[in-house]
Amino acid sequence: MIGPLATGLIVLALVIALVSLLTTALNKAMGNVLLVALGVLELGLLVQAGLLIAALVRGEGPAETATLIGYMAGTVVIPPVAAFWGVGERSRWGPAVIAVAGFAIPGMVGRMLQLWQGTA
Amino acid sequence: MNEHVNGSGGAVPASGAPSAGAAAVGAGPGRVLVAVYGIFALAAGARAAVQIARQFDEAPLAYLLSAFAALVYLVLAVALARENRVLATVACGIELAGVLIVGTFSLVDPEAFPKATVWSGFGSGYVYIPLVLPLLGLFWLSRRR
Numbered sequence: 001m002i003g004p005l006a007t008g009l010i011v012l013a014l015v016i017a018l019v020s021l022l023t024t025a026l027n028k029a030m031g032n033v034l035l036v037a038l039g040v041l042e043l044g045l046l047v048q049a050g051l052l053i054a055a056l057v058r059g060e061g062p063a064e065t066a067t068l069i070g071y072m073a074g075t076v077v078i079p080p081v082a083a084f085w086g087v088g089e090r091s092r093w094g095p096a097v098i099a100v101a102g103f104a105i106p107g108m109v110g111r112m113l114q115l116w117q118g119t120a
Numbered sequence: 121m122n123e124h125v126n127g128s129g130g131a132v133p134a135s136g137a138p139s140a141g142a143a144a145v146g147a148g149p150g151r152v153l154v155a156v157y158g159i160f161a162l163a164a165g166a167r168a169a170v171q172i173a174r175q176f177d178e179a180p181l182a183y184l185l186s187a188f189a190a191l192v193y194l195v196l197a198v199a200l201a202r203e204n205r206v207l208a209t210v211a212c213g214i215e216l217a218g219v220l221i222v223g224t225f226s227l228v229d230p231e232a233f234p235k236a237t238v239w240s241g242f243g244s245g246y247v248y249i250p251l252v253l254p255l256l257g258l259f260w261l262s263r264r265r
Contacts, residue, residue: 066174070166077162082155089151100155 002051006113009044010106016041017102023095030086030094038098041105042079048109049076064115071112075105143264145208146201153260156253157197164238165190185237189218189250196257209261215254219243223251 016037023034049072055061062068082101086094146154168187176183192214199207223242236245243250 066170067167070170074162074166078159081158085151085155089147091148093148093151096149096152097155100152100159104159 002048003113005044005048005051006109009041009048010109012037012041012044013102013105013109017099017106020095020099020102024092024099027092028095029090029092030098034095034098035083035087038079038083038101042076045075045079045105048072052112062115062118068112068115071108071115075108075112078104078108144203145205145261145264146203150200150260150264153257154197154201157193157200157257160238160249160253161190161193161197164193182237182240185218185222185239189215189238192218200257205261208257212254212257212261215250216258219250219254 016034019037020034023029023031052061052068052072056065056069078101082098086097088094089097144150164186168183168190171183172187192211196208196211196215199205199211219239219242222237222239226237226240238246238250242248
């Protein structure tokens with residue numbers, strides 16, 4: 001698992017969450033900028049999942065492999081589902097859905113880093 | 121206060137919801153609730169699955185309870201999304217009862233729950249979100265009658 005990539009994903013997800021909250025506060029519906037950002041986030045998460053699987057196949061990785069894979073699967077699934085669910089709502093509550101996902105991803109990636117480093 | 125106004129405005133025909141008259145529970149802020157319940161179902165369900173698969177003998181009751189809680193979150197998310205108020209209300213009630221009963225039990229008799237569940241200590245392991253979620257859900261359902 002690569003630290004800088006994980007850190008970048010956490011930062012990007014938090015930025016997306018904050019912009020989404022701002023959009024909700026300004027009473028606006030989803031814009032394309034948020035969607036593109038979510039797409040970039042998903043790409044990064046997929047790359048991370050690919051690298052993780054490669055490392056696990058090589059036999060690297062923590063004892064808690066099953067938990068790690070669970071989190072990994074979760075991070076890959078959440079952004080597209082959130083995008084689908086948020087776009088369907090043409091009000092301020094669409095971006096609020098994206099904000100929920102944006103706050104969930106950093107928590108999950110953070111837990112994955114902890115598991116990888118064996119601190120938890 | 122203006123949240124309420126905008127919330128109602130959120131019920132613009134976007135989805136082909138059957139009842140145009142009654143305020144939709146899966147639209148507007150309800151969408152956010154569905155998202156939160158969905159993520160909790162995913163998180164609690166994945167965790168319970170791993171625990172049951174790897175170390176079920178350690179604390180069968182706690183892990184089964186976690187799995188049950190995840191299932192109820194899933195039912196709740198789907199019920200809200202599909203505008204099934206009755207099912208959503210029942211699921212909220214089960215969540216609330218579960219977190220209160222197990223929470224109290226885990227404080228009074230810690231031995232009974234050696235391993236943490238989503239509901240232990242009133243959901244303290246999950247920043248008390250399991251305690252707040254069913255209340256939020258019931259509040260939302262009652263406001264959209």
